[in-house]
Amino acid sequence: MNAREGALRVLYDVEVNEAYSNIALNKELKQYKYSQLDKGFLTELVYGVLENVIYIDHVIKQFSSVKLKKIHPYTLILLRLGIYQILFLDKIPASAAVNESVNLAKKYNKQTSGFVNAILRNTIRNDKAIKMPDKEKETVKYLSITYSHPEWMVEQFLKHFSLDFTEELLKANNETPELNLRVNTLKISVDECIKLLKEQGFEVQQNPYIKEALTLNNVTSLQDFQLLKEGYLYIQDFGSMLIARVMDPKEEDFIIDVCSAPGGKTTHMAQLMKNKGKILARDVHDHKLKLIKKNAKTLGINIIKTEAFNGKELDENLIDMADGVLVDAPCSGFGIIRRKPEIKYRKKPDDLKEITEMQLEILVKASKYVKPKGYLVYSTCTVEPSENIGIIERFLANNDKFKLVNVGKEYSDLIPGEPQGETVQLYPNTHKTDGFFIAKLQRK
Structure with a gap:
């Protein structure tokens, strides 16, 4: 199964049907068979685009004569996916991002495949010339576009926090959170659970403040995770x-x-x-x-x-x-x-x-x-x-x-x-x- 097409379906569900990203993503991963590698790539594409929508749309506006509201949802999402890969993912060849996006455009909205091709190739050629607001003169607009938070929300944060703190907060909001799990001590001790996880090849960190709180690193999917299914662990933030x-x-x-x-x-x-x-x-x-x-x-x-x-x-x-x-x-x-x-x-x-x-x-x-x-x-x-x-x-x-x-x-x-x-x-x-x-x- 194609991870880019899966990401397109998930993002369409979030954009058009107002689904929650985590629910839409889980639904996609359950419905179709993906390799572990593709699960990771699909997840990265979905959250990468969602975290950076305002910035990506800012880029599209610079290279498109068609207003965003007039662009078909599938086409707009494909442009966002393509631009995210071109500007944010060094490991993905730009040519692959363009070709895959154009192929998907032919499948989902054929008449716009040339438009998708032109915008993405324009982005590759002019990526160093993307114009941004001046941080000193247009602080709110700059922060809004750079970190993809609506202007009113940036203004709201600036009411309560310093400029530096606000910028750090906006930046942190776009970072991938750790996977925290709670050990269910009604079924297993914390030490025994950590031992089992390590035996299964997981990198585990015990939280220094709450002993039943664990962090797992480098986990791509928890769908077939038996300790979770059997109630030894519960996904929960610290x-x-x-x-x-x-x-x-x-x-x-x-x-x-x-x-x-x-x-x-x-x-x-x-x-x-x-x-x-x-x-x-x-x-x-x-x-x-x-x-x-x-x-x-x-x-x-x-x-x-x-x-x-x-x-x-x-x-x-x-x-x-x-x-x-x-x-x-x-x-x-x-x-x-x-x-x-x-x-x-x-x-x-x-x-x-x-x-x-x-x-x-x-x-x-x-x-x-x-x-x-x-x-x-x-x-x-x-x-x-x-x-x-x-x-x-x-x-x-x-x-x-x-x-x-x-x-x-x-x-x-x-x-x-x-x-x-x-x-x-x-x-x-x-x-x-x-x-x-x-x-x-x-x-x-």
Whole structure:
């Protein structure tokens, strides 16, 4: 199977059908047989193009007399694939990138094959003459095109961070994240799991902060990975694992996870509780709850009860009942752009106001379930302060029953980088993790 054609199909699904890149890619790899080499190449093409769309489109505009909106989706995606290979992949001969793109154009939109050929050959001839905005005079535009983030998002980051930090963050958002896995200590010890992985030829690193967190290097596909299928391991970023560790649930606790899908943090809490006690995992979507059940079953966990419920509503039956409540709130996702680069192009400036109101509403309702001396953890996978510390400040201003736990102090041995304050904010550029925010509050 042709990796370039596979990448074309995946990118079309993301662009036209608004599929998530990881889901569309997994679907393609399951549907067609690819060699390990081609799996790696296909994945590189998909994420390489998605990470650099604004820059690549900037190049197309310089060599095309046809406006981007008028170019057929298949043709536009083939141009993006071709330009990505020409400008970003030294190991691919430019002639191969052109020829393969033209052949695919003949198959998917025949009348545009000459157009594709002309644009790509023009790019090869003039690659050193690509014009860019002046960094000093047009800073936002320069950063937007160079790192393929929309201008409004660059402006948003510059509101909160220095120019240097913003540029480092934009750059980190385009880097390939490490593959982090959580050892399921209900089934296997960390040491035994590391031993098994090494015997199978994997390069393994144990995280120095969270012992059950591992990093695997040079992995092209996990489709036939038995340790994953049998529930000895679970794919989860370090920042996500830190949330359950900060919740710090005990055996026999009653925990409510109000926005729980797909269940990474829920199952991690169950693991830390040694599968003793009770976790109520809620979500608004039934298909997501099925995923939590499936994950729990694979991991050998039986203390999780799933329930369809909207976190914006109040469940009178649960008031003052829980030892701990986790609100891993729906958010802009600005902290996981390196995993889902399409987030950059789908979010709109107006989304933030709507999201922050919903986050506060969910947090207020969830706080009612916490018993006296119980804990409320609020987390997001974003680096946007208005969704993070901004929400906590607004909540505390109207809720004197709660006080902040100093997470930076209480859990300092779990947190990488410079010492943190009462709340924790992780960034891809400084912590080499996804961008996560964590606050822990205790009911007085």
